[in-house]
Amino acid sequence: MDAAARTAGTAPAGRSSSTRLPPGDFGVVLATLRARRGWSVRETARRANVSEGQICNLENGLRNPSPAVAAACDAAFEADGELVGLAGAGRRDTRDDTIAASGPVIAGYERVLGELKGIGRSTGPRFVTPSIRSIIRILTDTGQRADGEESAEIWLLASMFAEYAGWMAQEAGNSAEALRWTNLAVRCGARGGDETVAAYALTRKAFIAQHRGDTRAAIRFADQAARHPAATPVIRAHAARRAALAHARRGDAGACGDALERFRSHVAEDTGGRPPHWGPRIGNGSSHLLEASCLLGLRRFGPAADLFATACGPAVPQDGNSRARFAVRQATALAGLDRLDDACLIVDATLPAIRLIDSATLRAELARFVQEARPRGPGPGQLALIDASDTLATG
Template sequence: MDPVDSAAGSSISTRLPPGDFGVVLATLRARRGWSVREFARRANVSEGQVCNLESGVRNPTPAVAAACDAAFGTGGALVELAGSGRHGARTEVVVEAGPVVAGYERVLRELKDIGRSTGPRFVTTSMKSITRILTDAGSHAVGEQRAEIWLLASRFAEYTGWMAQEAGNPAEALRWTNLAVRWGARGGDETVAAYALVRKAFIAQHRGDTYAVIKFADQAAGHPAANPVIRAHAARRSAQGHARRGDAGACREALERFRSHAAEVSGDRTPHWGPRIENGNPRLIEASCMLSLHRFELAADLFAEHRPAAPADSNSRARFAVRQATALAGADRLADACQIIEATLPVIKRIDSATVRAELGRFVEQARTRRASPGQLALIDASAALAIG
């Protein structure tokens, strides 16, 4: 089996991600893209043991640590980590907060990359375990170290909320978002409170409450702590909310605000919450709004021109591909739409995203209004089944 990191001879810190045994285990599993069941099979342990280890409910026995080490091919590093973890108080790790923060910032970036490519199921356990460690560390830290740790915990909570939303659990998403606000305030950053309103607008969008979308977006834009990034996010949600309501004029005004605020972001060094605005393509957002306004031909043309420049992660590409297919179906170009869907369905199955499945449901609704061949009908039915989850 391939080793996860460098071979024996280097220190644990260079071979394993930072954290206690449970966090390291969950992070290594996420890197490999293994489910709990798959890892349990490879390590010859029970799924319950894996969950207990990753959540910190149980400490590993030497035998279990050795089995995990063998499954990952970490050359004894996990056995050594398990042994060292049994001798000291966990709170000692906060004495030097700098390495803890830097290490978990790297892990957060890595888990976000995994989440964007594989969906929530491979990263949620890791996120929750690390959040537990950071909040424990923040409770024992002082001064600037305390603020840094709480702010990082807030960032983990915010992304955990996003993963809960991707898993189709809006109530859990709101709970983690509210925790992010509370912990961000402890870290001295109030901007997360403004961004939380953007997240609430997005949740409302996916439950079809356009009034709430616009209300939360406007509140986010007017929040005292809102910076250009958050105002751009808010304008984007507002544009999509107005488009869903069929108000083309208000949608156009919101798109202009989005472009204006996005232009302010360049060089902005304030903390960023949510997707990076500079990675977004304003024309794709415009295309999405045109789709909601049922301007199918214009939306299809915009998607065709700008979708190749969409973010590289699987989630974003699948989302915009389905939107393009929906626009094509609406423009009575069902053959072209089905070609895109057929190529995208394997990705949608892999990432298992509730938000992408919702987009797929919109495609099904539009496609079923068109005359379809038997093969196309089979593809539409398969899409409908996947959209339901």
């Protein structure tokens, strides 16, 4: 198996059957297969012996593949002729109508979104963003031509892809692009008859503001999300989470505690049915992880370290991004207690994942660790690790 594919947690495409190719036109399928393998555009171009520009143009829908390029891509992905056949079908003008009339294909795109989210959590935004953009283009074109319930389903699906595009833009460190995609998600959701995305988008804006260090704006957006008439208990829980973390960073323990109580109350309202339409499911250990993170923000390092020690484990989602994020937070709490040996062991084990995922939010967590650890009189080996962390955090 290809090393990148092992890291991404997905097997290579191998010799495909018709069920192995995701739905979509040639560019969407190419980008999704590339994301599955964990290949960069450069690596894909090298393996197919074509230019990087050709790969980008194909994935973004700017060019149709020539027979030779289609055959080269087919060989690179060992698609057993299916990519060639897909290219032969061309970018049919009727593809929008075909998608609009086909519930199974809509379900296929939903599966692709789940797959791309899994890859993104393990490898970061660079491998999945071209696929997301291509699919949004197809879905918005299709939604404009469809009617009735099928139109609503397509716009809601486009909204989900746009919301995830916003998250990936934030992970890439582009807050303006993140807001642009989030606003598109709201517009698509409204066209699909679902106003809850407008409420959830406010929690996303709170997160973006918090990532920029604007805690006042983060609290304001979180409060707006909680009061939004379309907010569900899960969305209100996400809003309370953002408010609690922002209050903690401002040093307001009382307001942070109130937000934590609201979080627990809204989590208790969740019936635990199907996954929420917007935002990740809130797991059983989320309350403990959130409380530990708030204690860290309040610089109560002892209780934070103790709580992370008990909560970091089964409560942490098993994707690379989440594991790395909470591991670095635990290390930051230990550094605040002058337990640099323990803190550096955790960070040293986590740095490879952070390098792979290349997430702006992870780099921000790493910068907090550096800020806390550097003044603690580290030894030569510890200082080398802190310097390496600083370079990665600012790179």
